[in-house]
Amino acid sequence: MKNDYLERILTAQVYDVAAETPLELASNLSARIHNQLFLKREDMQQVFSFKLRGAYNKMVKLSPTMLKRGVVTASAGNHAQGVALAAQRLHCRATIVMPVTTPQIKMQAVEARGAIVITHGDSYDEAYAHALKFAAEKHATFVHPYDDPDVIAGQGTVGMEILRQRTGPIHSIFVPIGGGGLISGIAAYVKRLHPEIKIIGVEPVDADSMYRSLRAGRRIKLAQVGLFADGVAVKQVGVETFRLCRELVDEIILVDTDAICAAIKDVFEDTRTVLEPSGALSIAGAKLYAKRENIRDKNLIAIASGANMNFDRLRHISERAELGEQREAVMAVTIPEQPGSFRKFCAMLGTKSITEFNYRYADPKEAHVFVAVSVRNRDEAAKLIRSLERSGLRTEDLTDNEMAKLHIRHLVGGRARDVKNERLYRFEFPDRPGALMKFLNSMGHRWNISLFHYRNHGADYGRVLVGMEVPPEEKAEFKEFLKRMENHYWDESSNPAYKLFLA
Template identity: 65%
Template sequence: MSTDYLKRILTSKVYDVAVETPLDFAPQVSARIHNNVYLKREDTQAVFSFKLRGAYNKMANLSPTELKRGVIAASAGNHAQGVAMSARRLGCRAVIVMPITTPQVKIDAVRGFGGEVVLAGESFSDAYEHAKELEKKEKLTFVHPFDDPDVIAGQGTIGMEILRQHPGPIDAIFVAIGGGGLIGGVSAYVKQLRPDIKVIGVQTFDSDAMARSVKAGRRVTLNDVGLFSDGTAVKQVGLETFKLAREFVDDYVHVDTDAICAAIKDVFQDTRSVLEPAGALALAGAKRYAAANKWKDKNLVVIACGANMNFDRLRFVAERADVGEAREALFALTLPEKRGSFLKLCEAVGNRSVTEFNYRISDADQAHVYVGLQISSEAEIEKLAANFRKKGFPTLDLTSNEMAKTHLRYMVGGRSALADHEMLFRFEFPERPGALMKFLGAMSPDWNISLFHYRNQGDDYGRILVGIQVPPADKKAFKDFLDGLGYPYWNESDNPAYRLFL
C-alpha cells in the first residue's frame, strides 16, 4: 500500500489545473512563538483551497464513459469547488450536494464554475447520504472528498512540494483533519522519504473523529460535530484515510474556536490573507503543540489549506481572536453601588488597556461590571483576578466562559428603576491608555454613572456610551464638565432606541 501511494503521488495529474503553491516563512508568528513557522499556501489555488488537487486527479483518471455520465460529490464547500472546476475543465456535468450550513461564498463559487448545487442536511455526513441516493438514481460517478486513493494521492502532492521546497531540516508538519484525505496523502509521502519529520494532525475538540478513531482502534462515528470549522466537520473519517493515519501520523492536537480565530489573525498579519477556520486549524494546532512541548527554534510547516471565508463571519473572528491568543482576559466584577467605585476600579486596573467595559445600574447596593483587559500571557489572568479580589472586588473569570463571550457581553443592560435623572451621552476619545481615567477623574463625585459601554474596536478613536445621573440643579455644571473634557460628545437622551430598550 505504501509504495503504491508513492507511485500514485509522483504520477498524479494535478498540475493540469493546480499550481505549486508557495511555502512562505511567517516572520511575526514565528517571533512570537519562538519557532520558525512556514505556511504552505494552499489558499492561493484557483479555488482557494487544496481540494482541487484530489478532485481533479480522481476525475482525470475516470474513463470517458464515466465522465460522460457526469459526476456527483458531497462536500462542505471546498471539494465542491474542486469538482466543479475540474468538471468544467474536463467537459462533464457535476452535481454537488452540500450541507445547508455551507457558507454562501462556497455555494456561489460552485455555481460560478457551472456546478449544480443541491443543499441537504446539516453536516457533511448528511450531505453524503443524500449524494449516494442521487448517485444511484441518476447513474452518476461519485467523487469522494477524501476516502479514495486517487483523491488522497492528489492531496499528497502537497507533501511532495514541501520536501522539495524545504530540503533542510523540518521538525514537524501540521495538518488539519476532516475526513483525513489531506493528512493521509501528505503523511504517506513524507513519512516514507523523511521518517524523521513528525506529521501531526490537528482537530477541533468538537470534531475529532480521527483522533478518537485512532485511540479506539476502529472508526468512531460522532453523534454531532461543531460547525465553526465547517471544512473539517465530519462525523466519520474514511476507511482508507483511517488506515493511513494509523500507519503514518505521529500525533494529534486539539484546539478550540478561540485558538482558530487567533490563528486567522496571525496569518492575516503575516500575509494579509484571510483564511477560513479549517484553513487556520493547522497553525492553531502548531502553536498549541509547540507551547505544550516547550519547543524552541524548531522548523514547523503548517498547511494553510483554505480561504473560503464568509465575510460576515469576520466580525466573530475579530471578537474572539484576542482571547484565543491570550491577549484579552474577561471578568465579571462586583463593586459597591456608591459614588467613586468606578474610579477605584480604574485605579485597580492601572495603566493596563481596557478592551471592554459593560455596566448598567440594577441594584441599590451592588454593581456588576463586565470588563475586558489586555494581557500578554495566560498566566496574567489569575494574577489580575487575585489583585481585584485583594482590592475588595469579588471577581469571576469569564475568559473561558462560552456563554458569556458569545451572548452575555451584548446583553448587559436593560431598563432600571434606579436610573432617575439619567442623561445618555456618546463620547469619542483618542484610543490610548489613561483616557478613561481622565474622563472619570474630571467628573464630579455628585454625579453617578448608571450605564457604561465601551469596546476597543481597533480604531484610533475609542467610543463610549455613558449614562450619568445629573440632578436638575447641576445642569450648568455638567455642561461645563462636558465642554472642559475636550472630547467630541453627543446627547442621546432623546434617542428613541434608548427610550425603548434602556
C-alpha cells in the first residue's frame, strides 16, 4: 500500500475535538429487515458530522508558520464546520468557500465558529476551484475535504472505533460516499485487520461519481449532480480515494430520494434523531442490500454520518418517506359520476387508511379520483389495484410516477363548467383509522359532491374541503343537514381563493 494507513489511523490526532461515538442497535429497523443493524452515530459529534476528524488531523500537523497564514477549504457544509472548529481550537484564521446551494443552517454554523464564509458557484466543484485560487493568492493552506492522506486517516478512526466496539462477527459496513474520504479511511483500516468484512459504499442515483468511476476503471466527472443529499454532491471523486476504493471497496449501492427519505424516518423512529439526507444514505443502502441478498441474522453496520438538516426540508421528506418504504400506494381511479360513488369506492378500500383523496367534477359520466392509501408493501398495493379493476373501476398505479407525486397531486382541481349552485365547505374531524369513511357516511348522498380534497397531515384532526351542488330550493334542508353534522365546519363559498381558482 502506497501509504501505511494503519499506522496513520492509529496515530491520528482527532480526540482533542472528536468524541468516540456510540455504536447503537436500531432495534425496530433490525426487526423489519431481519438482521442486526447497528448505527455508528457520527451525527452525535459536536458539529453533528464525522468531518471534524479529518479536518483536525490535517490541521494539527501544520507548522506554526502555516497556521499563521490561515487555512482555506471548499465544502457543502460539514467539512466546513470541521475546519472552522479546528481553526478555532488551533487559533488559526479559516476561510470557507461554500456553494450558494448550501443549506443556511450549515453556513450559520460555520460563521458561528469564527470562520469567514464566501459563497461561490452552484456545486462543490465550482466552490473548490475558487477556493484553490483564493488559497494561492493568500498563501494559505488548502485543507482538502477528502483527497488528502491525513484527512483520510482522520476519517479512518471511525473504522478503528467500530472494530473496538463490535468484537463479534461483522458481515458488512455501509458507508456514504461523496468524495470518498470516509469510506477510504474505514476500508483502509478494516480490510487490513479483517479482510472478510464487506465494505459497501452508498451513493444517490443522481450523484454516483464513485460508482461510475469504478465501473469505468478511471475517475469519471459527472456533468451535474443531484443536490438533495447535498453532503455528497460531488462531481468527481479524489485521486487517492479512487485508488483506495478500487483496491478495498467490495461494492457500491445506489439509492433514490424516496429510499433516503424512508431511511431518515426509520432512524427517527429508532433514535428520535433527524439525519440529513447524506447522513441516512448508508441506512438506505443497508436496507436495500439486506433485501436484495435475502440475508438474515447478520450483523450490519451503517454510518449515520451527519444531522445538519434544514428544517424546511422536513415536509418533503415526510411526504416521500412512505413512498420510499413502499407503504403508500398512489393511484388514479375512475368511478361512476353519481351520488354515492365516493362512499361505495371508500368501502371497497376496506380498513386501509386513506392518506389523500383529490377530486374535481369534470365529466357527467365519469369521476377521476387521485387517491393515496397506506399499504404494508408493494404486493399489497398490487392486490388492491387488481381488486379495484375486478370491480370495474379503471385504476392507474402512479406510485412510481414522479410527476404525479411531485406536482399532479397538488394540482388536481380547476374550474368545473357544468357545476351549478356549488357550495364549498371546510370540515374538521378527529383523524383516526376509518374517520374518513365515517365522515362520508354522515354526508349521505342527498347532494352531488363536485369537489373533494383530503390529505392526512399526521395531525390530530383531519381536514376536508368539500364542494356540493345545492339547488336554491334545497337551501333550508341543507342548513338542517349542517346542524346535524358532528364535525366543525366553515362556509368557504365566498373565499376569494375559491372564486379565483375553483369556482
